[in-house]
Amino acid sequence: xxxxxxxxxxxxxxxxxxxxxxxxxxxxxxxxxxxxxxxxxxxxxxxxxxxxxxxxxxxxxxxxxxxxxxxxxxxxxxxxxxxxxxxxxxxxxxxxxxxxxxxxxxxxxxxxxxxxxxxxxxxxxxxxxxxxxxxxxxxxxxxxxxxxxxxxxxxxxxxxxxxxxxxxxxxxxxxxxxxxxxxxxxxxxxxxxxxxxxxxxxxxxxxxxxxxxxxxxxxxxxxxxxxxxxxxxxxxxxxxxxxxxxxxxxxxxxxxxxxxxxxxxxxxxxxxxxxxxxxxxxxxxxxxxxxxxxxxxxxxxxxxxxxxxxxxxxxxxxxxxxxxxxxxxxxxxxxxxxxxxxxxxxxxxxxxxxxxxxxxxxxxxxxxxxxxxxxxxxxxxxxxxxxx
Numbered sequence: 001x002x003x004x005x006x007x008x009x010x011x012x013x014x015x016x017x018x019x020x021x022x023x024x025x026x027x028x029x030x031x032x033x034x035x036x037x038x039x040x041x042x043x044x045x046x047x048x049x050x051x052x053x054x055x056x057x058x059x060x061x062x063x064x065x066x067x068x069x070x071x072x073x074x075x076x077x078x079x080x081x082x083x084x085x086x087x088x089x090x091x092x093x094x095x096x097x098x099x100x101x102x103x104x105x106x107x108x109x110x111x112x113x114x115x116x117x118x119x120x121x122x123x124x125x126x127x128x129x130x131x132x133x134x135x136x137x138x139x140x141x142x143x144x145x146x147x148x149x150x151x152x153x154x155x156x157x158x159x160x161x162x163x164x165x166x167x168x169x170x171x172x173x174x175x176x177x178x179x180x181x182x183x184x185x186x187x188x189x190x191x192x193x194x195x196x197x198x199x200x201x202x203x204x205x206x207x208x209x210x211x212x213x214x215x216x217x218x219x220x221x222x223x224x225x226x227x228x229x230x231x232x233x234x235x236x237x238x239x240x241x242x243x244x245x246x247x248x249x250x251x252x253x254x255x256x257x258x259x260x261x262x263x264x265x266x267x268x269x270x271x272x273x274x275x276x277x278x279x280x281x282x283x284x285x286x287x288x289x290x291x292x293x294x295x296x297x298x299x300x301x302x303x304x305x306x307x308x309x310x311x312x313x314x315x316x317x318x319x320x321x322x323x324x325x326x327x328x329x330x331x332x333x334x335x336x337x338x339x340x341x342x343x344x345x346x347x348x349x350x351x352x353x354x355x356x357x358x359x360x361x362x363x364x365x366x367x368x369x370x371x372x373x374x375x376x377x378x379x380x381x382x383x384x385x386x387x388x
Contacts, residue, residue: 036112121150290352
């Protein structure tokens with residue numbers, strides 16, 4: 001007989017506040033029920049034999065640490081290795097058998113948290129906390145995201161037994177393929193291997209990162225994984241696409257051939273012509289439109305600055321917040337819209353569509369040594385002042 005002892009978490013009728021998980025968020029046939037999950041059961045006509053007349057009752061049952069669900073008056077349900085779909089069918093069959101064809105609905109009220117290790121080419125390798133509804137991109141985001149030397153096309157999810165599955169996150173980021181961004185499971189770990197080769201993408205591009213903390217941001221220069229057979233336009237789309245300030249018909253690839261002479265290969269982001277298939281080490285450049293000047297390197301805020309005819313280098317650096325503390329003011333360069341790089345003075349006029357590069361002051365070994373000695377001396381003085 002079912003009674004109020006059914007569950008301490010009894011919610012009935014319009015007052016039910018069960019946190020239903022959206023049905024389209026995950027596939028019940030792929031979600032594995034975890035110890036600590038909460039499962040809701042909706043019963044028509046109220047709780048049987050409870051003398052309550054509500055039309056619908058919702059009861060929440062926890063999955064015990066041993067994977068068992070206990071329902072009063074029914075056999076125990078062992079969920080180890082069971083998908084949510086299988087659990088739904090099992091519970092429905094039990095109620096139909098015990099209570100003369102009673103039709104019930106079953107779903108996930110809450111997914112339990114667990115920890116998995118993330119290793120390899122991520123920003124913060126270590127243990128991350130996820131749950132059964134967390135996807136691979138979220139777990140990697142908690143670990144700082146895939147770094148520039150990581151192979152996002154070959155992320156490994158490894159089971160406790162050592163079996164591994166390879167997932168291509170680029171397929172998810174570019175095409176939204178959820179099969180390439182699976183739900184997380186207990187007793188697994190994630191490993192991001194080192195990419196075999198890289199390319200450089202720079203200019204007016206956006207960065208779509210798997211790091212949840214960064215989201216979609218503007219970047220001036222980005223080292224990314226080289227994907228064999230990929231076109232330049234596809235690589236730009238893979239990282240997030242061109243920004244609103246991009247000169248779409250002025251893009252080009254800078255490639256250094258075996259004779260060490262760089263070749264400039266133009267392509268148009270808007271048309272179907274001039275596809276450029278990339279090679280390892282290529283530099284893909286998306287220049288700003290003539291209405292903007294890109295300011296990169298050691299400034300306060302690397303950002304496109306609206307173009308003003310006749311204005312000099314110092315004006316655009318000032319519009320980007322000015323030099324930061326490690327900028328080398330005497331080594332500023334300007335990259336013209338055709339890819340030519342020239343040395344400039346701060347008073348030189350900047351042409352439309354150019355990029356200003358502010359280099360960093362080189363750090364000498366004795367400066368690092370002096371910094372270490374100063375830190376040690378500070379600790380010694382502090383120690384003496386306390387104990388003398």
